[in-house]
Amino acid sequence: MTTLSDIISFESLNPGRSRDWSCAQDLCLTCANCSGACPVAGVDDFDPRKVVRMVAMGMTDQVAAERWPWICTMCGKCEQVCPMGIAIPDLMRRIRSLRSRDKIPGILQGGLDNALRTGNNLALPREDFVFILEDVGGEIAEEEGFETFMVPIDKQGANILTTIHNKLVNTHTEDLKHWWKIFHAAGEDWTVASDNWEGTSWGYFTGDDEAMKTMAGRIVENMRRLKAKTLLWPE
Numbered sequence: 001m002t003t004l005s006d007i008i009s010f011e012s013l014n015p016g017r018s019r020d021w022s023c024a025q026d027l028c029l030t031c032a033n034c035s036g037a038c039p040v041a042g043v044d045d046f047d048p049r050k051v052v053r054m055v056a057m058g059m060t061d062q063v064a065a066e067r068w069p070w071i072c073t074m075c076g077k078c079e080q081v082c083p084m085g086i087a088i089p090d091l092m093r094r095i096r097s098l099r100s101r102d103k104i105p106g107i108l109q110g111g112l113d114n115a116l117r118t119g120n121n122l123a124l125p126r127e128d129f130v131f132i133l134e135d136v137g138g139e140i141a142e143e144e145g146f147e148t149f150m151v152p153i154d155k156q157g158a159n160i161l162t163t164i165h166n167k168l169v170n171t172h173t174e175d176l177k178h179w180w181k182i183f184h185a186a187g188e189d190w191t192v193a194s195d196n197w198e199g200t201s202w203g204y205f206t207g208d209d210e211a212m213k214t215m216a217g218r219i220v221e222n223m224r225r226l227k228a229k230t231l232l233w234p235e
């Protein structure tokens with residue numbers, strides 16, 4: 001007969017590691033509401049209830065080695081239906097933080113390293129960034145009704161400072177136009193910083209709180225430097 005000790009190596013359990021986590025995982029009732037709400041439950045056997053239970057039991061090393069925490073989109077649907085208020089997306093981030101940084105899947109860590117080193121995930125030099133913005137701005141100015149349009153880069157005292165998602169200066173420059181045309185039509189007083197403009201913090205996805213703090217701090221510094229009144233951080 002299969003016993004629990006055949007399935008779980010009790011020596012490997014590490015309940016102390018998650019004891020300080022404020023995700024309330026120990027309160028789980030095993031009701032499976034989270035599993036029912038999760039849009040990716042079932043992908044590669046991922047199940048949020050299973051992950052919560054593993055953490056509550058101290059199986060942090062095992063779950064950190066799995067792909068499951070990286071399948072989670074951190075949409076938060078599970079959290080909304082959990083009767084015990086368990087912070088499941090936060091739990092997933094805590095598990096991700098246990099991964100060695102050289103084992104982070106995909107391009108996330110490379111982009112984050114770029115952002116910490118250069119101020120954006122693409123490691124795009126300042127002059128290239130400014131060239132792209134001005135080029136896109138020039139295309140808008142060729143359109144009827146937008147003849148006076150200019151991109152206000154590093155404008156002092158603007159009402160809005162907006163961050164930019166790296167893909168908008170890479171593969172989706174048309175999307176920049178949608179934002180900027182709305183600003184223009186609304187008569188908005190806005191600006192964009194020429195450094196540390198990255199609005200996508202992959203520290204969020206990799207469970208790296210220190211990286212998130214660094215990048216958020218740079219945006220705050222841009223607000224101070226440019227004396228902007230309102231931050232628009234679409235990501």
Ligand code: SF4
Pocket residue numbers: 034037038039040041048071072073074075076077078079088089
């Ligand atoms: S946050 Fe993650 S676990 Fe929760 S519902 Fe969304 S994808 Fe599923």
Ligand code: SF4
Pocket residue numbers: 027028029030031032033034035048049052081082083084085086
């Ligand atoms: S919804 Fe909450 S209480 Fe129910 S199984 Fe999921 S984590 Fe546990």
